[in-house]
Amino acid sequence: xxxxxxxxxxxxxxxxxxxxxxxxxxxxxxxxxxxxxxxxxxxxxxxxxxxxxxxxxxxxxxxxxxxxxxxxxxxxxxxxxxxxxxxxxxxxxxxxxxxxxxxxxxxxxxx
Amino acid sequence: xxxxxxxxxxxxxxxxxxxxxxxxxxxxxxxxxxxxxxxxxxxxxxxxxxxxxxxxxxxxxxxxxxxxxxxxxxxxxxxxxxxxxxxxxxxxxxxxxxxxxxxxxxxxxxxxxxx
Numbered sequence: 001x002x003x004x005x006x007x008x009x010x011x012x013x014x015x016x017x018x019x020x021x022x023x024x025x026x027x028x029x030x031x032x033x034x035x036x037x038x039x040x041x042x043x044x045x046x047x048x049x050x051x052x053x054x055x056x057x058x059x060x061x062x063x064x065x066x067x068x069x070x071x072x073x074x075x076x077x078x079x080x081x082x083x084x085x086x087x088x089x090x091x092x093x094x095x096x097x098x099x100x101x102x103x104x105x106x107x108x109x110x111x
Numbered sequence: 112x113x114x115x116x117x118x119x120x121x122x123x124x125x126x127x128x129x130x131x132x133x134x135x136x137x138x139x140x141x142x143x144x145x146x147x148x149x150x151x152x153x154x155x156x157x158x159x160x161x162x163x164x165x166x167x168x169x170x171x172x173x174x175x176x177x178x179x180x181x182x183x184x185x186x187x188x189x190x191x192x193x194x195x196x197x198x199x200x201x202x203x204x205x206x207x208x209x210x211x212x213x214x215x216x217x218x219x220x221x222x223x224x225x226x
Binding site: 004035041042043044045088093098099100101102103104 | 115144151152153154155156159167202215216217218219220
């Protein structure tokens with residue numbers, strides 16, 4: 001089955017860019033997702049990318065996909081303290097099983 | 112349109128008791144998913160249901176766990192004879208009939224603590 005790996009922690013200064021990385025194993029996924037979880041809350045879909053795209057930009061968010069290396073990244077420009085959260089990469093498993101999540105990257109933004 | 116609702120938000124049970132977690136999907140959504148999040152872990156898929164049908168329960172532990180989504184009322188995740196290892200956050204998500212992965216909407220979760 002699908003396996004999704006992420007680094008666990010990232011710390012950046014307010015105003016800098018954040019880059020959160022993710023690797024996955026199953027190359028048949030059609031969509032790949034980034035979710036955000038704030039403390040004590042559920043998951044909020046941030047953005048997604050279709051597998052035939054290399055890049056998708058949405059305001060301060062840029063998603064890069066390298067299908068050859070099975071590598072997905074999320075870049076947050078001008079990171080703000082409100083961006084402090086856990087960010088999950090999620091990929092649909094093959095067959096009928098819904099999303100497989102990485103363990104999440106905890107982003108800390110230092111003022 | 113209210114979002115996905117889960118209750119209770121926090122649940123404390125002693126070892127051996129039963130836990131019942133409820134999930135009301137968004138209006139018009141007929142697909143429900145349950146995920147479990149252990150401390151410092153990502154979400155793990157447990158079960159996928161449509162009204163009155165279990166579609167995929169490949170992530171459910173074989174014993175003590177069951178789920179239903181009746182024709183009327185919320186989806187229920189039931190854990191019998193809870194143990195400390197069941198302590199986790201349980202998230203429900205729903206999606207509309209024509210399923211697209213980007214249309215999974217998550218509830219706020221139920222945090223189960225087993226003492």
